[in-house]
Amino acid sequence: MPPVGGPRGMGFLTEEEKKNRPKVTKSLLKRIFSYLKPYWKQMLLVLIAIIISSTLTLLPSVLTGKIIDEGLIGRSMRKLVFFIVLSLAVTLGANLIGVFENYLNSWIAQHITYDMRNKMYEHLQKMSQRFFTSNNQGDIITRMTSDISGVQQIITNTLTSILSNSITLIVALIVMFRQNWILAIVGILVVPLFAIPTRSAGKTRWSITKESQACSDEINGILNETMSVSGQLLVKLFGMEKTEYEKYEKVNHRMIKLNIREGMAGRWFRVALSTFSSIGPMLIYLAGGILMMHYDSDLTVGDITVLVALLGRMYGPVNQLLNIQVDWIRSMAMFTRIFEYFDMPVEIENAPDAITPEGTPEGEVEFRNVGFYYEKDRQILENINFSLESGKCIAVVGPSGSGKSTLVNLIPRLYDVTAGEVLFDGTDVRKLDLAYLRKHIGIVSQETYLFNGTIRENLLYAKPDATEEELIEACKQANIYEFIEKQETGLDTVVGNRGLKLSGGEKQRISIARVLLKDPALMIFDEATSALDSISEQKIQDAIEPLISSRTSILIAHRLSTILAADEILVIKDGVISERGTHSELVNRGGVYSELYKTQFSKAETGSDRFEYTEGED
Structure with a gap:
């Protein structure tokens, strides 16, 4: 019987899965099996265990014939007891080997996912800041968790299911043909009929489950919105309790109807399944009776019973193998998703001959004709030139979105420049060892x-x-x-x-x-007080000001007093340095800074020295 959980468990591909069906190539398969290669010895043991277990599982069906013919009909108590005990022993042995096989499967799967998670985490740690700002965080976590966990299911379920079911079918067919080839053919012709109700009911329940999931999502959405603190307050303030109840009651009623339809679909499936399952044995009994009575005196009741039992054993494997294509495609799709992340290039990495200077760094910074963009058609910084000497302080001001934070992020190589170069103590940051560079730069964001x-x-x-x-x-x-x-x-x-x-x-x-x-040799304060109240801001400012005077520092400024303390002020507008100089020079120049001073620093004239313009993400 197919699982009732959801579309992914129904044995059918969704339209999206059909559309995005992965292309299975030799290189993809080779890459997948490269993860199995270190555990080939354990995989060999699993294969041997599956062969033995599958064979032993079918033996009790064969022994049933012996019990009937030699024990019951032959009236031999000794043989009856012997074959019964042997059947129980074989069953126990098959189960014990099955436990060993499950343990090995789990061990292999866990170690492969352990390897993949470690490799993925190590790879993601090397990705640039661009990767984390441009990719959905939930998607990143999904690749690390459920996608890689799905690999475990592939190994423990899909691969072993293919092996186990295939071996069970092969062994069952061999035994059936050895018993009687005519009845074996009759049985084989009947087996495909078993798949008809399974596929038909699966499609019906798959369709209903899709509707149920959509309905369930709608119910959860209503509950999340109206049962939250803010949502419930809004409902009460606008007197919408009755409206929200009616909306919930309507969706809840639709869910009940879908649940009833799904339950009945399962009931009709079981009726059909039971009917088709009975046809096979009845046909074998009929054909066996004809052979026994008219053609083949050597055929026994036990032989017919064995064939019926083996036919019953074949139903499950046949059905699972018919649906294995869906599991296979989903498995390939999952590996493809994981490999997409593995194949993402590492933008920020150490040069092969990365430099680790000796001695104490000075923290000097120089920008030479620096340009940067996230997307080629949208330039963020262009032709940036300035230098910061050891022990000096530079303040960077400008409207929100002008590129101030991006500018300082280029120094520790959270991003790499797309033009020009950034130097730290006279060396291009791309030539310095990353650990060394970031160790000597401190950022308060x-x-x-x-x-x-x-x-x-x-x-x-x-x-x-x-x-x-x-x-x-x-x-x-x-x-x-x-x-x-x-x-x-x-x-x-x-x-x-x-x-x-x-x-x-x-x-x-x-x-x-x-x-x-x-x-650190260089301190960077990126709007460290922008979102705080005046008391908290003052305490932080009292902590920052002594640091500015004793360390090489860059400030994305927020207070007028901080800007006045800087040795130089850079005004960034539209990705370029539009003005530079000291506070007095820039105010007297009558440009962008002067305008900011008049409109944004107005409170400074009445005793407040806070830079009042609102900062956002740069």
Whole structure:
């Protein structure tokens, strides 16, 4: 009987699967079997176990004939007991070998998925930031989890099913023809009839299940929207309780009707299946009776019973092999999806002769005719030229979307330039060892990310061997230690998923402390205070300002005082440096910066020094 779960279990391909049916090539199969190759010895054992198990599973059917002919009809108690015990022993042996086969299958499948997950994770870790910003996160997780987990099902189910069912059929046919070739042919002619009700009922239930799934999705959508805190509040405020109930009741009623139709489809399937399953044995009994009574005196009741039993054993394997094409296509499609990710080129990687300079880096940065785009028809940065000397500070300002964050992301090679070059201490960053480069660059971003753990664990992410004194000193410099001291468990306070147990300002200051533990040669502050209240902002600003004066730094500025502290200000507009200079020079020039100053820094004239324009994603 076909599974009732959903379309994927019905033995039929969806229209989308038919349309996107993978092209099975020799190279694809070779690549798939390359994952099996390290475990060829275990696979050989599985094959031997399947052969023995399939053969032993059919033996009780053969022994049934002996029990009838030599035990019951022959009236021999000794033979009756012997064949019964032998049949039980064979069944037990087949089951034990089956357990061993399942263990081996599971062991092989688990190790192959272990290898694939490790390889996939390692590969994805090497992908550039572009990959993660342009691909759906859910799709990435799906490839890592359910797709690779599906490989396990392919090995434990699809491959072994093909082997087991094929061997069972072959052995059954051999035994049947040895018993009586005429009755064997009668049995073979009947077997295809068994597949008719299965296929017909499968199509019906597949169609109904598709509707049920769509209906279920609609019900879940209503529940998710109206039972959430925000949704329920909206329903109450607009007095829509009755309308939402009527909508839910209508969909729920449709689901009930579909469930009844599906249940009845299953009932008619069982009626048809039972009828067709009875035809085969009846025909063998009829043909056997004719042979016994009129033509073949050597044919016994036991022989006929054996043939009927073996015919029953063939129904399952035949049906599964008829549907194996669907499983095979889906298996190939799954491998193709996984290999698509494996084949994605690594954009950002070490040069074969990557340089790891000795000595303490200065943190000097130079942009030479730098250009960058995500898509060729949309240039983000163009002809960017500037240099930052050791110990100096540059501020970068400009409207939202002008390319400020993209510019600083080119320094640690989160992206690679599409034109020109970025130099770190006089060396093109593409020639430097990636680990070395990123070790000496610290970035405090607008969106702070903390792992679900303690404050200590999040800090140690930057320097796993940091001492307690180093942790405390970093926290003091980041202006967060006073808060930590007030916590019952201090540095061992759990921050929650993405740091949700902390305020935005607390998270940001912890992220500053984490960067400080790296002791980077270059500090980059990318809108570090843009989304915070004035009190949190002031605390972070108090932590940032001393760092600016003591380290080489780049600021995507948000406060006027920060901009004034910079040695040079770069104004980015439409992907180019439209203006550069000190605050006073730019204000007097009457250009873009002057306009920003008049409109965005207006509160500075009344005692506030906050840069008021809203920053978004760059």
